[in-house]
Amino acid sequence: MNTAVQPESEASLIEDLKRGDSTAYRRAVREYSPGMLAVARFYLDHSSAEEIVQDCWVTVIDAVQKFEGRSGLKTWLHRIVANRCKNRLRTAKREVATDFSETLEPELANRFNSTGRWDLPPKLQFHDSADTLMENGALSDCLDKHLSALPETQRSALMLYEAHQHKSDDVCNILDVSASNLRVLLHRARQKIFLMVETFQETGEC
């Protein structure tokens, strides 16, 4: 599914937003809020995330006047949300940093023998398409549970890259991480999701 605003229509949308056109705002709110909310949810609980997104839209009314289009509108909006969330969190909590020198999750690393071959190879193939798998409500709930348990940095990297289809450069920019560290974050997070789906398919349990 690709509902992204095309470049030409994005340019005209930005002009309409700069003029304060309320119809353009309604369109932009529907187009971009789900992604903005997803970014905010990586940092904050649901109600705080909704509050941040609402505040950001009010900020956008003035800030868009200075928007020069150096990044896409979506990236710009996500960066505003991420910065605001990070500011709110700065004094609230600190998390244990990901160890960037380890590219394998311990649970996966233990499945290889000393010669580097599989000791415990993946047994099942995930045959179903993603859409079919998502029709399984229990799996969807399990995925939610595991996503919320990921370290904040891994979750943000994964969601911005996978779900909101940002390019690597944009994700690095939004999250302030280097390209090589982003690769580690993405890989570690994907392995956790892989291990979760594997357990779910083998045992039916989350």
Added chain:
Amino acid sequence: MLMCRDLAEIASDYIDGELNGRQNLSVKMHLMMCKDCRTFIGNLRASSNLLSAHSSGKADEEFLRRIDQRVAEALEDRKSGNANNE
């Protein structure tokens, strides 16, 4: 020679097309010979697709309407502010 563990370490880079030509070729050669790694790569890719499908949901309409209202009020404030300044 690339071992299964080495491949697992760079599997996401392979999926995302981030490897250089030589690394990419060694992964492809390994995959031709190793069924377990083919399954692993396939499953890791499926996990990544699953995540895209899972997260493309829409925000609920009630929430969007609340934003519309905040935006409409803020636009109105600015209009009346501008009018007072003229």
